[in-house]
Every structure is written in structure tokens, then in C-alpha cells.
Amino acid sequence: MDWHSIFSQALQQGLGPVAAVYCLAAIGLNVHFGSTGLLNFGQAGFMAVAGYAMTSFVATWGLSFWLGSLVGLVAAALLALLLGVPTLRLRADYLAIVTIAAAEIIRQTIGSVTLLKYFGGQDGLQAFNSSFANLNPFTGRIGIPGVVSWRPYDFWTLVVCWLLCALCCLVVWLLMRSPWGRVLKGIREDEDAVRSLGKNVYAYKMQSLLIGGLIGGLAGIMTALQHSAINPSFFATDTTFFAYTVLLLGGAARVLGPVAGTIIFWFLISFLDLFFGAATSGADPLIPASIMTSNQASLMRFVVMGLSLMLLMIYRPQGIFGDRRELAIDAR
Amino acid sequence: MPAEINTELENATGVDVSAARAALREVAHEPGSKKPDPIVVADNVRRTFGGLTAVDVQHVEIQRGVITALIGPNGAGKTTFFNLITGFDRPDDGDWSFNGQSLRGVAAYRVARMGMVRTFQLTKVLAKLTVLENMRVGATGQHGERLLRAMFAPFWRHQETSNTEKADALLERFLLIKKREDFAGSLSGGQRKLLEMARALMADPELVMLDEPMAGVNPALKQSLLGHVKSLRDEGRTVLFVEHDMDMVRDISDWVIVMAQGKVIAEGPPDSVMGDQRVIDAYLGSHHDQDLSVEMEEQILAAAEAEIAEEHGEEPVQTASTSSEGEQRG
Numbered sequence: 001m002d003w004h005s006i007f008s009q010a011l012q013q014g015l016g017p018v019a020a021v022y023c024l025a026a027i028g029l030n031v032h033f034g035s036t037g038l039l040n041f042g043q044a045g046f047m048a049v050a051g052y053a054m055t056s057f058v059a060t061w062g063l064s065f066w067l068g069s070l071v072g073l074v075a076a077a078l079l080a081l082l083l084g085v086p087t088l089r090l091r092a093d094y095l096a097i098v099t100i101a102a103a104e105i106i107r108q109t110i111g112s113v114t115l116l117k118y119f120g121g122q123d124g125l126q127a128f129n130s131s132f133a134n135l136n137p138f139t140g141r142i143g144i145p146g147v148v149s150w151r152p153y154d155f156w157t158l159v160v161c162w163l164l165c166a167l168c169c170l171v172v173w174l175l176m177r178s179p180w181g182r183v184l185k186g187i188r189e190d191e192d193a194v195r196s197l198g199k200n201v202y203a204y205k206m207q208s209l210l211i212g213g214l215i216g217g218l219a220g221i222m223t224a225l226q227h228s229a230i231n232p233s234f235f236a237t238d239t240t241f242f243a244y245t246v247l248l249l250g251g252a253a254r255v256l257g258p259v260a261g262t263i264i265f266w267f268l269i270s271f272l273d274l275f276f277g278a279a280t281s282g283a284d285p286l287i288p289a290s291i292m293t294s295n296q297a298s299l300m301r302f303v304v305m306g307l308s309l310m311l312l313m314i315y316r317p318q319g320i321f322g323d324r325r326e327l328a329i330d331a332r
Numbered sequence: 333m334p335a336e337i338n339t340e341l342e343n344a345t346g347v348d349v350s351a352a353r354a355a356l357r358e359v360a361h362e363p364g365s366k367k368p369d370p371i372v373v374a375d376n377v378r379r380t381f382g383g384l385t386a387v388d389v390q391h392v393e394i395q396r397g398v399i400t401a402l403i404g405p406n407g408a409g410k411t412t413f414f415n416l417i418t419g420f421d422r423p424d425d426g427d428w429s430f431n432g433q434s435l436r437g438v439a440a441y442r443v444a445r446m447g448m449v450r451t452f453q454l455t456k457v458l459a460k461l462t463v464l465e466n467m468r469v470g471a472t473g474q475h476g477e478r479l480l481r482a483m484f485a486p487f488w489r490h491q492e493t494s495n496t497e498k499a500d501a502l503l504e505r506f507l508l509i510k511k512r513e514d515f516a517g518s519l520s521g522g523q524r525k526l527l528e529m530a531r532a533l534m535a536d537p538e539l540v541m542l543d544e545p546m547a548g549v550n551p552a553l554k555q556s557l558l559g560h561v562k563s564l565r566d567e568g569r570t571v572l573f574v575e576h577d578m579d580m581v582r583d584i585s586d587w588v589i590v591m592a593q594g595k596v597i598a599e600g601p602p603d604s605v606m607g608d609q610r611v612i613d614a615y616l617g618s619h620h621d622q623d624l625s626v627e628m629e630e631q632i633l634a635a636a637e638a639e640i641a642e643e644h645g646e647e648p649v650q651t652a653s654t655s656s657e658g659e660q661r662g
């Protein structure tokens with residue numbers, strides 16, 4: 001078994017553009033769920049709206065990539081308003097139901113045959129990222145020599161994506177240490193208490209939904225750029241749940257939780273994939289075919305991942321960066 | 333230290349407390365009596381839950397600058413009345429005002445901003461925030477609570493410092509200063525009551541509404557809390573509180589309003605109210621949270637039966653709605 005290659009490839013995933021995109025999505029969710037207690041189960045919807053707005057602007061209407069990206073973010077903001085206006089006055093679970101349904105509606109609508117000529121149906125759209133690709137300053141394989149490397153375009157998206165993550169983390173950190181962030185945390189704990197102190201809870205929740213949705217929109221645009229393509233399957237419900245996994249792994253309500261979470265999640269999941277792949281292939285596999293075939297091996301990563309998540313929730317439910325003291329309070 | 337706060341705030345609110353108390357002497361001892369300088373006026377406020385009329389207040393006025401107690405047996409509608417006038421619940425009908433301004437349909441957070449801050453019977457502390465952070469949330473008009481300015485600390489750092497000083501002074505007063513950095517969720521039940529009261533005061537309210545502030549507070553601390561509530565009045569704030577502890581009510585309140593079955597049944601200074609037959613009936617008719625002897629229970633039972641019999645006798649002259657209620661009960 002080639003351990004070096006397995007580690008190298010797992011690291012390539014752990015630090016790669018996909019991990020960075022999920023980091024962005026999870027930072028958005030962290031504003032919603034970690035700081036405000038809003039259960040947004042439709043982050044994929046925010047991503048889809050922004051991603052498709054950008055790609056269709058370029059690929060369908062031939063307009064500028066930058067204008068498309070801007071419109072994408074505006075569309076994500078509008079979605080936040082649309083979902084927030086009817087639900088934020090209600091109990092928290094209503095938002096969860098509405099967002100998960102909205103994300104599916106968006107995905108089905110975008111992929112429908114009726115809108116084929118705008119959004120390309122189930123095949124999606126391609127050839128929209130030339131302005132972005134032309135800015136790529138990198139050539140040749142790039143990375144840490146002998147440890148990990150990426151193709152130039154992957155490295156370019158990775159750099160941009162991590163820079164966006166850094167920017168978002170900075171903004172979130174600045175906001176959460178402020179009195180504004182304190183009000184959000186208060187709302188998460190008990191919104192009636194905060195209301196009794198003269199704060200407009202509804203407006204704060206709306207602002208939180210907007211900011212998290214915008215960050216989700218960025219993640220959607222980067223998803224499209226990183227694949228150089230877009231199609232509805234990128235924005236299925238599991239996208240949102242992977243982002244939640246990333247968030248809980250790192251520790252909700254911690255600014256850097258999503259960063260740690262995404263690196264560990266993607267490193268582990270590709271490491272397990274590669275390991276079980278290698279262990280079941282070849283003439284004399286490490287794991288004999290009577291126990292596991294190479295077809296079954298590709299599913300093992302989800303089994304192990306699920307198991308480790310369960311163990312994490314039992315033994316370290318606050319996540320990797322979480323504060324144990326905070327958790328002790330829940331027990332009361 | 334408290335003396336400093338007092339003089340400062342007395343000037344700020346400009347309420348002549350002794351005059352306000354003296355004025356109450358002229359007020360009639362009957363439900364819905366007019367007060368010389370009311371801060372809150374409620375008219376025909378009614379709230380039903382299905383078939384149950386929880387609150388049905390014809391007219392009530394709360395005098396400015398004094399301590400008013402709202403008492404009544406369990407389920408009398410005191411908490412519901414609090415919820416209604418602070419905007420946490422919507423009545424079926426009625427109108428009520430604060431400082432002459434109608435509060436009908438005004439959102440709870442606006443009511444609080446106008447200077448009418450309440451606490452909750454079931455305490456609501458922000459568990460995963462520290463005690464100090466809980467206090468800071470209470471401060472009003474913070475620049476740092478606006479999204480665009482929040483990111484830039486220079487806009488709000490100064491204000492934060494002065495709010496922290498104010499919070500520390502209040503925590504000192506409410507004996508919570510040692511808990512300053514602890515999570516509010518780690519406080520005991522009584523400490524939570526104290527924190528909630530202190531937090532409400534961060535907003536410098538004109539009218540403080542306390543729902544059972546003494547429940548679960550130990551007797552020694554109760555005495556010092558009584559002192560705090562009195563000092564609120566001396567600062568020129570108006571206090572309206574719900575309480576079951578009659579000794580406390582007698583001790584600190586200038587005026588008592590008694591509710592039973594959603595209605596205001598009696599009003600007056602503590603001594604006159606506690607001798608009032610209607611009040612005794614109301615309390616006897618319900619299972620008040622006192623330890624009752626066997627004889628007392630029998631007496632209550634007899635009184636209750638007599639009451640039911642009386643109601644049945646009156647039925648023909650009552651209106652349709654109350655008679656249907658009577659039928660259900662009988």
C-alpha cells in the first residue's frame with residue numbers, strides 16, 4: 001500500500017477547493033445556526049440561486065462574469081428576505097421546514113425541462129468561467145513539493161476560495177464580538193428575554209439570515225467556478241447536511257470552527273476512500289474479497305464517517321473548537 | 333454608592349415621590365378608581381383562551397411614582413395581564429396606554445423602549461452568555477447594536493465601557509458581582525431572579541414590572557431586595573409587581589390591586605385591601621399557596637359550595653354568556 005500517495009491525495013482534498021467551498025457554506029450556517037439559532041436547512045438553495053444567477057448571466061445571456069456574480073449575491077439576499085418575511089416571526093422549526101422545501105423547489109425548478117434554454121436542465125451549464133480563468137496567475141502543478149500539489153486552475157480557485165473564507169471569518173469575528181453579535185446570541189438563548197429589553201428581534205434575525213445567505217451565495221458561485229460547470233445535482237439536500245457536518249465537527253458558534261471542520265472532514269473522507277480502495281484492490285488485497293469487495297469499499301467511508309460522527313457527538317458534542325463549559329449548561 | 337445613583341436618577345426622572353404617595357390618599361378604595369397621575373391606563377382589556385376568560389379588566393389605572401402590587405389567587409390572570417400590556421400577547425379587545433400614548437398593537441420591543449420594562453415569572457436568562465454580557469444586553473441605544481457600525485469597535489467601545497460600569501454597579505447592588513464572569517445558565521433559581529431584575533434596570537425604565545420577583549429568593553436576601561425595590565421608587569421609577577407573599581406586599585406597596593378570575597375585584601392601600609371581604613372570598617375560594625389546615629379546607633369547601641349555590645340563584649338575571657358558563661360549571 002502506498003501510504004505516501006494516500007496521504008498526499010487526502011491532503012489535496014482536505015485543503016482543496018471543494019473543502020474551501022464547504023467551509024464558506026458552513027461559515028454562513030454558523031451565522032444562522034451557531035450564532036442566532038436559526039435552523040436553515042436550505043443552504044444549498046442559497047448556493048444554487050447565486051451560482052445559477054452567475055452562470056446563466058454569462059453562459060445564457062453573454063453578460064459579464066462580474067455583473068453575474070453581483071446579481072448572484074443579490075439573488076441570495078432576495079431569497080433570504082423571501083424566506084425570512086413569513087417565517088422569522090414564527091417558531092424556529094418553521095424556518096427549518098420552509099428552507100429545506102425551498103431549496104428542493106429551487107433545485108427542481110432550475111433543472112426542469114421548461115427552463116432548459118436558460119439553465120440547461122439536468123445537464124446544467126458550462127463555459128462561463130473564462131474571465132475568471134484568465135485571471136489565473138499560476139502555471140504548472142503547484143503546491144508543497146513532495147507532499148501535495150494541485151493543477152493550476154484548481155490551485156487558483158483554492159486560493160480565491162480560502163481568501164474569501166478568511167475575509168468572511170474576519171467579518172464574522174468582527175460582528176460576533178460586537179454588541180450586535182451579543183444580541184444575536186441572546187436571541188439564540190431566549191428571544192422573549194431579548195425582546196423585553198427593547199431589541200427588535202425580527203430585524204436581527206433577518207440581518208442574520210441575510211448575512212449567512214450571502215456567504216452561502218459566495219459558496220454557490222465558487223462551486224460553479226471550481227467545477228467549471230454547474231448542474232442541479234451540486235445543490236442537493238446532502239450539500240446542506242455536509243455543511244452542517246463540517247460546522248458541528250469544528251464546533252458551532254466558533255469563528256474558526258468551519259475551517260477546522262472542513263479540513264478534517266474532507267481529509268478523512270478521502271483518506272478512508274483511498275484506504276479502503278487500496279486495501280481491496282490488487283491481486284492479494286489486504287482485506288480479502290470474502291469480507292469486502294472493492295465495490296463495497298467505496299461505501300465504507302460513509303459508514304466510518306457516520307460512526308465517527310456518532311462517537312464525536314457522544315464524547316465531544318461541542319465539536320473540536322467548542323467550549324465544554326457551555327455544554328454543561330444544557331444539562332440543567 | 334447607592335446614594336449617588338439615587339440623587340442622579342431622581343433628577344433625571346423628575347418625579348416627586350412623596351407628592352405621588354400623598355396624592356393616593358385621596359383615591360377611592362374601589363376597583364377601577366381614578367388616579368391623580370396615572371402612568372398606565374387600561375380599558376376593557378379582555379383575553380380569552382378558548383372558553384376561558386383569563387383577563388377581563390374594565391378599567392384600571394397605575395399611579396406614577398409609587399409601588400403598586402398586583403395580587404390575586406393562582407390563575408387570576410396577573411401574568412396574562414402583564415403579557416397583554418407589555419405587548420407579549422394580544423388581547424381580544426381593549427385599549428391601554430402608557431404615559432398617555434396608546435399601546436394597542438405596539439410591538440413588545442417598542443413598549444420596552446418607551447420605558448416599560450418587565451421581568452418574567454419563569455425567569456428568562458440568556459444561559460450561554462456570562463452574567464456581565466446578560467447585563468450589557470439590557471442597555472439601550474447602543475451604537476454597536478447596529479449592523480454597519482458593529483464591525484468597527486471605535487464606534488461603540490466608549491459606550492461599552494460606560495455600560496460595563498453601570499452593569500458592575502448594579503451587580504454589586506444585587507450581590508451578583510462574584511458571578512460576573514460565570515455563565516448565567518450556571519446561576520441558581522434565586523440568582524436568576526436577581527439577574528433578571530438587575531438586567532431590566534440596565535434600560536433605566538420609567539415603569540418596572542416585576543412578575544413574582546421574590547419567588548425562590550431566601551428570606552435574608554428578600555429583605556435587602558425589598559430595600560432595592562423601595563429605592564427604585566425613591567429614584568423616581570414606578571414599580572408594578574405581582575407577588576404572593578402578603579408580608580412583602582404589606583411592607584412595600586403603596587397601593588394594591590386585586591385580581592380574581594380575570595377581573596379587578598378590589599383596590600386600595602394594603603391594609604384596607606387585606607381586610608376587604610371580596611378579597612378574602614377570592615383567596616378562600618381558590619387554593620392559595622399557603623399551608624391550609626383541615627378545618628380551613630373544610631371552611632373553604634363550604635364557602636365554595638355556598639358561592640356556587642349563590643351563582644345558580646342569580647342565573648336568571650345574568651347575561652347569556654355568563655349563564656352558559658354557569659351551566660357548564662353546574
Ligand SMILES: Nc1ncnc2c1ncn2[C@@H]1O[C@H](COP(=O)(O)OP(=O)(O)OP(=O)(O)O)[C@@H](O)[C@H]1O
Pocket residue numbers: 381384385386404405406407408409410411412413453
Ligand atoms: N397560553 C395559555 N393558554 C391557555 N390558557 C392560558 C394560557 N395562559 C394562561 N392561561 C390561563 O389563564 C388563566 C390566568 O393565567 P395567569 O398565568 O395569568 O395567572 P396568574 O394570575 O399569573 O397566576 P399565578 O399566580 O399562578 O402565576 C389561567 O387559568 C391559565 O390557565
Ligand SMILES: [Mg+2]
Pocket residue numbers: 410411412453
Ligand atoms: Mg403568574
